[in-house]
Amino acid sequence: MGKDVIVACDFSSAEATFNFLDKFENEVRKPFVKIGMELFYAEGPSIVREIKRRGHKIFLDLKLHDIPNTVMKAMRVLSGLDVDITNLHAAGTKAMMQAALEGLTRPDGSRPLLIAVTQLTSTDQQAMENDLLIKEPIDQVVMHYAKNAMESGLDGVVCSPLEAGKVHETCGHSFLTITPGVRFADGDIGDQKRVMTPKAAKEIGSDYIVVGRPITAAKDPVAAYRRCVEEFIG
Numbered sequence: 521m522g523k524d525v526i527v528a529c530d531f532s533s534a535e536a537t538f539n540f541l542d543k544f545e546n547e548v549r550k551p552f553v554k555i556g557m558e559l560f561y562a563e564g565p566s567i568v569r570e571i572k573r574r575g576h577k578i579f580l581d582l583k584l585h586d587i588p589n590t591v592m593k594a595m596r597v598l599s600g601l602d603v604d605i606t607n608l609h610a611a612g613t614k615a616m617m618q619a620a621l622e623g624l625t626r627p628d629g630s631r632p633l634l635i636a637v638t639q640l641t642s643t644d645q646q647a648m649e650n651d652l653l654i655k656e657p658i659d660q661v662v663m664h665y666a667k668n669a670m671e672s673g674l675d676g677v678v679c680s681p682l683e684a685g686k687v688h689e690t691c692g693h694s695f696l697t698i699t700p701g702v703r704f705a706d707g708d709i710g711d712q713k714r715v716m717t718p719k720a721a722k723e724i725g726s727d728y729i730v731v732g733r734p735i736t737a738a739k740d741p742v743a744a745y746r747r748c749v750e751e752f753i754g
């Protein structure tokens with residue numbers, strides 16, 4: 521899979537999601553779709569099958585974080601869904617990540633890509649220090665979690681584009697960086713803290729950008745998607 525723009529379909533129903541995806545029917549590049557907690561909790565596994573049937577690649581973003589046995593068994597269930605990428609929190613430890621990988625691997629050896637969330641892009645240094653009591657600089661924490669994920673056999677991390685270059689330096693260029701926290705230069709940041717433009721994310725070497733509201737809340741979502749593709753892929 522090459523560089524791509526992943527569209528976060530943070531909607532509360534299948535109807536709203538398909539109304540949105542219908543707008544992209546004539547696009548040459550079919551959007552890579554992220555299904556997150558809101559949509560998955562509302563519609564269940566059937567939404568994954570329906571979006572897949574329409575020919576979209578899928579990143580199932582449920583951010584698992586629990587004891588290793590629970591995550592292993594949950595991942596075993598998710599391995600029955602035909603998704604391309606799924607994720608968990610690196611903070612769950614290496615033991616949890618290894619158990620997740622075991623659960624996600626199907627009897628024939630195939631599996632979706634497994635990606636670890638490092639520090640959420642809505643977290644800044646101040647929140648890390650005050651709320652989480654983590655005193656190290658945020659990029660060092662991200663690199664440490666990225667190394668843990670790599671040593672656990674995962675395929676990459678979710679981080680801010682700000683950290684993507686350093687993750688590749690630390691973990692190699694085939695270790696994927698999937699980067700939310702993306703905003704146009706003239707856009708509203710909202711609850712995100714560590715942000716970059718699609719163009720800057722390209723320059724720093726992100727493999728995928730994840731973009732939600734700048735596309736879903738735009739007056740013309742297709743134009744906003746094309747702008748992301750143009751800036752990030754060219």
Ligand SMILES: O=C(O)c1cc(=O)[nH]c(=O)n1[C@@H]1O[C@H](COP(=O)(O)O)[C@@H](O)[C@H]1O
Binds near residue numbers: 639678733
């Ligand atoms: O795992 C994620 O996708 C994720 C991790 C992270 O650190 N930050 C983050 O924003 N996300 C997701 O990326 C999307 C970003 O959406 P917007 O802020 O609307 O562009 C949301 O669906 C988030 O759940």
